Amino acid sequence: MGGQRIDTRLLEQLTERSQDLNSDALRITGRALADFGEANEPDARWWRRGGVPAGALGAAALFGSGRAVAATSKNDIMALQTAASLENLAVSVYRTAAGLAFIKDGNRTVLAFLTKTMRQHEEHAKAFNAAATQGGGTAQTGTDPKYAAVVKQTLPTLKGSADVVRLAISLEDVAAQTYTKNVGQVGDARLRRLFGSVAPVEAQHRATLLAVQALLKAGDESLVAIPTDVAGLPADVGGVGFPDAFYPTGKASPITEGAVT
Secondary structure, eight states, X not given: OTTOOOOHHHHHHHHHHHHHHHHHHHHHHHHHXXXXXXXXXXXXXXXXXXXXXXXXXXXXXXXXXXOOOOOSOHHHHHHHHHHHHHHHHHHHHHHHHHHSHHHHTSOHHHHHHHHHHXXXXXXXXXXXXXXXXHTTOOOOOSOOHHHHHHHHHHGGGOOSHHHHHHHHHHXXXXXXXXXXXXXXXXXXXXXXXXXHHHHHHHHHHHHHHHHHHHHHHHTOGGGSSSSOOGGGSOTTTTTTTOOOSSOOOTTOOOTTTTOOO
């Protein structure tokens, strides 16, 4: 881990909570997509497996008829495509990070966290593309061009866990801000539910990574315990994961940024 130590007990707990929140979000997403599909095409159904959308099976069920739907506005489709482009980029970054020697050959819990979070981003990308296609648009299989350029410059500079965490925080923050803003930008109420269900998952990813970042800076994993030495904790640990009373949107990507052209 490049000489950096992360308390694996905390990371295991945060990973489990992230998975729970993501599962809840996917249930909401599934209902929103079901409503969206049934409103646009009466015979469409969002297939489920274990209460969450079943990825390719769900997409096949939704789009099996091959009929395009014209009800969704161009702006709504572009917002969905841009969201998918951010998710695709996050998947690429997490996959690359998981393959770095200091991660791959380091702690298994950290690798598991990266892998599970990557899978959640894959699920989000499928959901956004499902809605875009259901609305008559094209699925976005590429990455957000603005942040892909930033990632391309940053990847060669990653030397340790702290560098990976810093990059991941920036991507999760942009995604969370974008989807939060999208809730007020898209015209369809069901799409607002879709964005509203995914935004808090990305915000929790960021909160988890901010906590890990604080622990890396503190350099003392013994502080992560119950009870703990409160006096020895970093000064900002209490609010480090939630620095904003209301989630900001100043860094939100424009709906056109990752749209399919």
